[in-house]
Amino acid sequence: MKRFLKLWWILSSLGEGFLELIYPSNIYCISCGNIIDDSRPYSLCDTCIRTLKWANERTCDRCGKILQESYGPDLCSDCIETEHVFEKGYTCVEYTAAERDILHRLKYKNQAYLGRKLAEIMYDRMKTEDIKPDIVVPVPMHVKKYRKRGYNQAAVLGKSLAKFMEKPYEGKLLFRIAETEAMSSLGALARKENIRQAFDVHIDSKNNLAGKNVMLVDDIYTTGSTADACAAALQVAGAAKIYVITFAAGANLMKGEGELF
Template structure:
């Protein structure tokens, strides 16, 4: 979904979110950047990735809240940082809203979602994400930018959007560095094969 246009899947199953702003498509190059940030400790690339996201964000006349997709505390402790929070911090520096780094919490650990299909991801995330009770008043009536590094099946972002809307968010736009689109991946595979 972009602007006032809906993609085919969104026509079939309307999303809860109010739009997606992706810096780029998920390709071999963007994958390397995501992995460098997420697992390689290359946090210095966060400003560059955030600028690419910021270029795709729609203008808003109201103050927005920037809310990163949360990590479970065990994963946060082992990684040492939340890559979505780093991107959110940079979006706040660029003037896109106020960062609420701990607005969402993972109430239970979830397995790594890589390699899981959409249904398995949705099942793994059931009941795993909530709005922190002390933040609910700030969320109610607010426009929210939900930030993550990659949008894959949408299961994680859908769980986050549902929690934010349940807490009273008026709009939730998903912002990510890279977006996985099956048709783009199919085209890339065909090009590599030829």
């Protein structure tokens, strides 16, 4: 067992180069796994690029969720009811089956290399926006969970995104105090209650944060309660504006529809 752990540590410390060897990008589509040539954008095959539900038409003015054409207001149903702490949210795709599968592999199957491809998509999404974040901060994972999984998917995305944006990456600034229950099993209200006090800023990091605009990074946006809880902790510690970028966001629920997650 010890030997195995050591070997794993050595392999992990080789980082992306090692992951690139096991899961070479630009050979297999990151969504369906079919072989592709290396000219495909984001390592997605032509079919999958059409299957993903891109946020390139109407989106919520506040959180960035995709709005249906038949939906009247400029805010999604969540943002009509909830005042957010963060300034504005942006997302790349809606969370449907294909997106869920990609994120599942990023989270649970050690395919951290996927993060770089998704960050490229997130970077292109941000390029069209006129905002000026100073630092990039991932939504943190509780240390216990981190030890178990070996990496935080939001950090994987954030690190790559910061590189693309040429902005400082602050991976240790924000931390998670409380271990929160698996969010997928909770309703919106319970989720909000559960997460509200879950984050704080390291006291030594407060100088790096004062007056700065923050780009908060996560893999998925649902009701915004995680983003708001992080944004509140960042603001209390002196941050100026907090923007949120996620790879995917849940659908806007029209009246009468049930909770999706």
